[in-house]
Amino acid sequence: MKTKQENIFSSKTLSYFLQLAETMSYTQAAQILGITQSALTQQIKKLERTVGAPLFYSVGKKLHLSDAGYTMLDATHQIYETLNQAADEIQQSTSATQGDISIGILASIEDQVFIQFAVQYYLKNPEVKLIFHMLTRKEIWERLENNTIDLAIMYLPDDSIKNWKPYESRKILTEDLLFVHHEPQWSKKKRIRLRDTLEKKWVTYPPKYYLNSLIRESYKNALLDKPVSVAHFATPSQLFDFANITKTATALPISYVVAHRNEVQQKFWTALFEPEISFDLAFVFRRDKDQIPRIENIMNAFEKYLSEKDYISRLTEISQKG
Template sequence: MLESRHLKTFLEVVRAGSYSAAARSLGYTQPAVTQQMKALERAVGTPLFIRVGRGFRLTEAGTALVRHAEVIVGDLMAAQRQLRALAKLESGLVRLCAFPSANATIVPMTVARLMAAHPGVRVELQEAEPPESLHRLRRGECDVALAFTYAGMQAEHPPEVVRIALTEDLLTVLLPTGHPLARHHFVRLADLNGERWIAGCPRCRANLLRLCAEEGFVPDVVFSTDDNLAVQSLVATGVGIALMPALVLSFLCHPEVTGRMVTGRPARQVYAYVMDDHQRIPTVRLLVEELRSVAAARTGC
């Protein structure tokens, strides 16, 4: 088996023209260089040098090995440079998949801060609602997934996936500005029995049904969409009311819509998910740290 250190020494011997000159250049003793060249010749199974006076010339095998050693040593040095750059966060790619409201709030500041501190690191963004984002993580299509869960939902991450808490996202009721309950700071869901409702994504709709059931009624869902701007426009025109996470209101605030906190402060939990064996990858670790920092500092509208 050829050893890279022997190949490096071999190339220096060829360049320097003698064992002693190579030893001085490399900071070795001459016997150490001699032993390495003997080990290399044993590994290839044939002499590499022929003594000529005080110098040497390469055998045919030695000449052939020079060409291959230059490629091998060059590739190893390039690999070392690239790996050092990755370890020092001077370069690299990290893929993030997040749900729409996170991509509009937490993600932009996270990416901006990461790029400012580490301009050589590239972040590739994807968008998907949970659980699709978690499926992509397990399929290897992204490195970090942002997803949310509601109270009462069964844990959905397997043992090989690590979940990191980012923030609690309180739910608010969206009402037309002229709605009688818009005068109150807090609204009881039970007081909204009989209203028409606009539901969001499947898990948001399931949470709405659960919360209303706990208050003793079934909401009259007249429209469903996961388009947050459409939800606010529908509320503004009186089509219905909606239960919306506060994270959404931090970037979409329709002038004809009023958001009011819900009594009991129901919320969804926002998490970052990574594969357990990927936590030590520098770019993944960096992205998760930035996500936690930005999420902790987040404020609504």
Template sequence: MFDSRHIKTFHAVVTAGSYSAAARALGYTQPAITQQMKALERSVGTPLFTRVGRRMRLTEAGEALARHAEVILDSLAAARQQMTSLTRLRAGRVRVCAFPSAGATLIPEALARLAADHPGVRVELLEGEPPDSLGRVVRGECDITLAFTYPGLHEQIPEELAEIPLLEDQLTVVLPLGHPLARRRAVKLSDLAEERWIAGCLRCRTNFLHECAEQGFAPDIAFTTDDNLVVQSLVAEGLGVAMMPGLVLSFLRHDKITGRALDPASRRQVSAYVLREHLKIPATALVLDELKAVAARRVGC
């Protein structure tokens, strides 16, 4: 195994033509140069130099190593430069997987802040719902995933993941604007027991059925879709009502619908998940910090 310091000294000896000239160029003593070259020859297992009178000449092994030395040193310099860029956040890539309502709310603001302060850090955005999105982090398909959990479902998180809580997202009921219960500030699920419902992803649907059962009824689910805009359109046309996360209220696109809080209040936990050993990667830590900052402002609003 070569020591990079020995390769650098060897290259200096070859370039300068002697141990003494290399010592002057590097600011070393000549005995230090001699010691390093002996150590390098021991690593190689053969002499690299031979003396012809007062002159030094490369052996066949020395000539072979000389051809590689400059390339090795250039590669090391490039590697050091790239590592410096990564650690000082001048460069880096972070793959973030987010569920749709987080992708429409938390992610854009966090990435805008990141782009302004650290334009060399590239973030790639993927979309996925838990629990599949958690598996993508474990499999190395993304670096960070945003996911949500419901307190009543006792969901298991892979033990290799670190959880970074971001916010509690209050659930709401989305109703057509003319619905009789739209005049209330908060609505009980049981008051909507006779309505047709629109359900979302598997995890949301499971929680919805659980909460309805807690209030003593089984909902009539007429439609199932993961697309928030489709849900809004169906509600706007009076085809059903839906239980949706509070994050969705910030990007309602229909003036024919309205959101009302649940009574009693119901929430889901929104968190970021990352492999524990990746928490110290500078670019990953930076993206997490931006997400936490954006989430904190939403909680304070």
């Protein structure tokens, strides 16, 4: 017979509680978990009976955490943090040249340099299996928190994360965002004022994507309306293709433009924004994750890889090879 503690701390029950606490919607949480809403409700009620207090309450149709719910949420995060730290400590005694390394890459990032590096790394370390996942920003943070990816490659700073204490980052490079357009009168401009770009219709990243948020914040800081977007796409290639066919404007990281220089120059003109819109491309990982030998090894190998030829130079080389 299970004890009260076993009922409280079953992995399934806690994962159900965490998902509901994140979405604040029984319907949405049940869909994400792949269970019925009644099954989720039953598990939450079971947890509430075990702790002896309601964890959620409703005001109209809106769900809220109770004081007991906040206490349970904090305790649950601490439990998972302890387990993740234990797993990392155990792995610190493992081999540097064997095992799996799971890497989450933000889907809107130009990934050719990382794929080229992965090929070279495999040839030197054939017993290390690299597993790449193309993810949204939300998926990256969820998987970092759950310790299901070892490293993330993403854009920073990220104001959506309020507690950076469990994480560390290493900058790869600082990127600029380029205005990509079809206007002959601007063809020789190296920089274009934010105000002037509002004359054109845009195609942009989806509203909750990092670069979309960065663009909107830049225009807001300049006391300007945000650009009018006629469509949203998740990847630079999709934005490029749509903008090319529809003759709309867009904004792309300089890394994408460099990697596809020939194609871009044939179909568009580009210019820096004035003022500049810039951000960092960086590795993000759980604190002390780089103490695991195979993680330390791959990060040192990537640093050496860029010291031999920098990131933009490698993209230029890839572009020239076609």
